[in-house]
Amino acid sequence: MTSATLITYLHLCHRKLWLHHHHIRMEHNSDTVAEGKLIGESTYQRRAKKWKELDLGYTKVDHFDPHNNEIREVKKSRKLEHAHVAQVKYYIYVLEKRGVQNVTGIIEYPKHRKTTKVELTDIGRKEIEGWQAEIERIINLAQCPDMVKKSYCRNCAFYDFCFV
Numbered sequence: 001m002t003s004a005t006l007i008t009y010l011h012l013c014h015r016k017l018w019l020h021h022h023h024i025r026m027e028h029n030s031d032t033v034a035e036g037k038l039i040g041e042s043t044y045q046r047r048a049k050k051w052k053e054l055d056l057g058y059t060k061v062d063h064f065d066p067h068n069n070e071i072r073e074v075k076k077s078r079k080l081e082h083a084h085v086a087q088v089k090y091y092i093y094v095l096e097k098r099g100v101q102n103v104t105g106i107i108e109y110p111k112h113r114k115t116t117k118v119e120l121t122d123i124g125r126k127e128i129e130g131w132q133a134e135i136e137r138i139i140n141l142a143q144c145p146d147m148v149k150k151s152y153c154r155n156c157a158f159y160d161f162c163f164v
């Protein structure tokens with residue numbers, strides 16, 4: 001079963017995706033993950049009432065405005081924006097599958113004072129089906145994919161696992 005986390009990891013690192021799926025987790029040790037959560041929480045404390053958490057069973061949307069069918073994500077840095085956009089596209093896709101139409105998304109980067117608007121087109125829907133097939137392929141590999149060094153590695157929760 002695909003989740004938003006697996007979609008995000010597909011866009012970051014196939015090794016990380018495989019490790020996460022096989023219940024090898026190190027996020028609880030990560031200052032980067034904790035800081036990201038803190039930014040999200042402090043930003044939304046000021047306007048919490050507008051946003052509702054949606055639990056979709058295998059994936060969770062932290063902030064959904066049911067009046068405008070709008071999803072928001074809050075992120076620390078724009079460096080991994082392609083993965084953030086993929087995550088929000090996936091949320092829209094899941095909501096559409098549940099019968100919620102005309103959903104849009106916004107990604108906020110409070111530190112940069114920027115927002116990115118996200119919409120799902122027919123091309124995007126096809127793209128997501130391709131991502132799901134690729135996730136299936138990767139998680140069914142018999143062995144963890146080899147490490148491919150990226151600029152992102154230093155901020156990855158698995159850094160010690162891969163490099164030390």
Ligand code: SF4
Nearest residue numbers: 013016153156158162
């Ligand atoms: S440290 Fe780098 S190679 Fe290892 S899981 Fe993280 S992103 Fe992937």
